[in-house]
Amino acid sequence: MAHVRLRATGPRSGFEVLVIALHGLEGVQSVEEVADLMPHLDDEDSSSAGLVDDAAGAGLHALEIEVSPPFAETVRTISDEVAARQGLVLEYVDDF
Template sequence: MPTLRLRVTGSDDDARAIINLLQSIDGIEHVEEVADLMPHMDDADSSSAGLSDLRSGADIHEVEIEAPNESTARKVRETVEALAFDLDVLAEFEGEE
């Protein structure tokens, strides 16, 4: 069973739209937004702390998708790519298991 990991750079509404679309694809067994476990390199003592470009950037959403087979996984990739283009957001698939 292929497990896809997707990183969406966009608003909460954009990520929700992609997740809702994924859940509507026949055969998809599991779609979940997972926590971002990577530590961010900004700290209170940094010379760039509090700069506007650090606060107003797009949110990053990590999404995990389980598909029953490679054919459905391919459909997931194609569908996400099309919607991301329409929403003008960045969608990036990570390594697969």
Template structure:
């Protein structure tokens, strides 16, 4: 069963729209937003605090269980299309298990 992971750089509403789309696909039973386990070492009194690079869109990670390779590809296709419409960045990482 393919396990897909994707990182969405966009707002909470963008991630919710992608999750809703994925929930509507036949065969998708599990979608989970994964917490960011990497601590952010931003120091409020750092010389770089408040720079525009630190104020971009938040990043969200989703994990999706697909029943087969066809559905996994369908997930990629529909998410890419919606990401273009929403003007958000999506990065896929996959762990194909069969």
């Protein structure tokens, strides 16, 4: 099994649509949201304090997908398509 790991930034509702879409794909064994253990400390004196991402509650979500190797690229393609429709920004990572 291969693992596709990604971070999604955006609304929770869009993230949930992504999870549902991935569950329905051929070759996908599991889709699991991973708790983000890194503290995201925002300095109140920072130049980014109060920006839309801070104020609007756009969330950071981590997802690990276990997939049969031939379907890993399909998972990435579908993830990108769903993300574009749902207003998510994706980052593919090797580890969390």
